[in-house]
Structure formats: C-alpha cells, structure tokens
Amino acid sequence: MSEQETRKLLDLIKAGAEDKKARNITILELGELSIMTDYFVIMSGNSTTQVRAIADGIEEKVKEGLGVIPLRREGLRSGRWILLDYGQAVVHVFLEEERQYYNLERLWGEAKRLDS
Structure with a gap:
C-alpha cells in the first residue's frame, strides 16, 4: 500500500469511527518502534453495542472507500476490545474501562501522535 493509500x-478509519460517535480517537505513528504495523488507531465507545457498531462502521467505510477488508478481526464476540488489522494500520476499539486498563497510549508512549 502506498503512502497515499495508507x-x-x-x-476512512477515522470517518467510520466518527460516524458511530467514537470518542477520543488517537492515531499513533509507530514507525520503527514496531515491525507489526505502522499505525495504531485507538478509540473508545460507551457500551459493547457501540464498540461493535464503531468496528462495523469502520469496516464498511474502508470497504467502500478502498475495497479492503481487515486481514484479521478479534474481539467481536465480547465487544470490550475489538481489533481490526489492516496491515499498515491496526484499529483498537475499546470499551472505555478497557482502554484505561490497557493504556496503549502509555505503552507506546514513544510513538508520534498524529492530529486526529
């Protein structure tokens, strides 16, 4: 995927999340900090229903805009922390208390934050 496509x-991830009222959307540029992906996109919802809706909204928006589906999806059943792996970007949709507990922003504190 080219830089422009990324x-x-x-x-598109951000737009899909905003359509479903995701809160505190944060984009971390991992760059050389990680070999697994270039970006983490982290956000939260108020309920498991909203977390699932946010993930669905992101998948729909990305599929419409780029014709791409996630390489991997995890956490859909519980709806507390859903991960969508798009290769260059990994989306983390958290229930707010899960986000506070795992605190990926602190764990990846050296990563550059992009304007979201």
Missing part, C-alpha cells in the same frame, strides 16, 4: 486508509 493516508486514505487512516482517513
């Missing part, structure tokens, strides 16, 4: 992917 930027579009991030924009």
Whole structure:
C-alpha cells in the first residue's frame, strides 16, 4: 500500500469511527518502534453495542472507500476490545474501562501522535 493509500486508509478509519460517535480517537505513528504495523488507531465507545457498531462502521467505510477488508478481526464476540488489522494500520476499539486498563497510549508512549 502506498503512502497515499495508507493516508486514505487512516482517513476512512477515522470517518467510520466518527460516524458511530467514537470518542477520543488517537492515531499513533509507530514507525520503527514496531515491525507489526505502522499505525495504531485507538478509540473508545460507551457500551459493547457501540464498540461493535464503531468496528462495523469502520469496516464498511474502508470497504467502500478502498475495497479492503481487515486481514484479521478479534474481539467481536465480547465487544470490550475489538481489533481490526489492516496491515499498515491496526484499529483498537475499546470499551472505555478497557482502554484505561490497557493504556496503549502509555505503552507506546514513544510513538508520534498524529492530529486526529
């Protein structure tokens, strides 16, 4: 995926999340900090229903805009922490208390935060 396509992917992820009222959307540029992905997109919802809706909204928006589906999806059943792996970007949709507990922003504190 080109840099331009990756930027579009991030924009579509953000748009899909905003459509479903995701809160505190944070984009971390991992760059050389990780070999697994270039970006983490982290956000939260107020309920498991909303967390699932946010993940569904992101998948729909990305599929419409780029024709891409996640390489891997995890956590859909519980709806407390859903992970969507798009290769260059990994989306983490958390229930708010799960986000506070795992605190990925602190764990990846050296990562550059992009304007979201």
